[in-house]
Amino acid sequence: MKKEIARAELRRDYETYLRRQRGLSERSIFHSWRIADRFLEFRFGETVGDLSRVTSADIVSFLQALTTRTPPLRDKTLSSHLRNFFRYLFKAGKTNANLALGIPSVAQRYGTRLPRHLTTEQVEIVVKAVRTDTAIGRRNYAMVLLLARLGLRAPEAIAMQLDDIDWRSGEIIVRGKGNRHDRVPLPPDVGEALADYIRSDRKTASRALFVTDRAPHRPFKDGQMLNNVLRAAFARTGLKPPAPYVGSHILRHSLATNLVQHGASLAEIGDMLRHRSRASTMLYARLDIDGLRSIAQPWPVAGGAK
Secondary structure, eight states: OHHHHHHHHHHHHHHHHHHHTSOOOHHHHHHHHHHHHHHHHHHHTTSOOOGGGOOHHHHHHHHHHHHSSSSOOOOTTHHHHHHHHHHHHHHTTSSSSOGGGGOOOOOOGGGGSOOOOOOHHHHHHHHHHHOOSSHHHHHHHHHHHHHHHHOOOHHHHHHOBGGGEETTTTEEEEEOGGGOEEEEEOOHHHHHHHHHHHHHTOOOSSOBSSBOSSTTOOBOSSTHHHHHHHHHHHHHHTOOOSSSSOOTHHHHHHHHHHHHHTTOOHHHHHHHHTOSSHHHHGGGGGGOHHHHHHHOOOOOOTTSOO
16 A cells, blocks of 8 residues: 555656646656656566666666567657656655666667558548448547548547637637647538537537547547547458558548648648657658659769769
């Protein structure tokens, strides 16, 4: 019992630090503690243990264990989460040295492949398979359309509020990463699907746009339900998913990939996906074959390049 209390107190204090001093979103705070908790279990087991005895070698061993397992943990922010935790431990006087300074970045080699995606026709097949003439079907259809037409991440669709829709101007507010709010145009078919769902099926006192179908109709905790919806849609259509794991990012990657193949610039892709870093958009540069040809250097031949 004492072990559980000590772990709960550490979590509460750490989350307060992240919220008040780091200004992180609740989602980032959740994932930061998840990684910290896994490290504590790796190093000490079920107890909190003597944190002052943690070494840089312990951290490296933990990172190696997560990234060399099969399949590896695919978390681009793994090192960042650990740095946050050990920065907190040092400031709270629980470690004698700031071990955050020695935490290495983890190479994400799986990101070197081309993004897995669906063709435009396949996207439409999957989207139509989601729609059914039921309350759940209309809700799921509206959510999947937001992902397919605007490239929203699943948590962004889940976080949407009723007041985020500006019907008069034809825009919606997207609550993105890092508490960033962006106004984006509302496509006609998405607006029609949202209006249909709101008028016919949305019954709740919550201001959350999408809620569960069972009373008391609460907001969803995370975007996992959208992954389940898409898996069911693939099974219904008989289409083979482009990746072993069917996640909502398939629609986001498909939107960007199909736009590139139809001549959209990387700047336009970055704006559509609301990337904060140009490096995130460069993933799609490898799909722009004509653009790559224009900057390719001549192949050297005898006597110099011709």
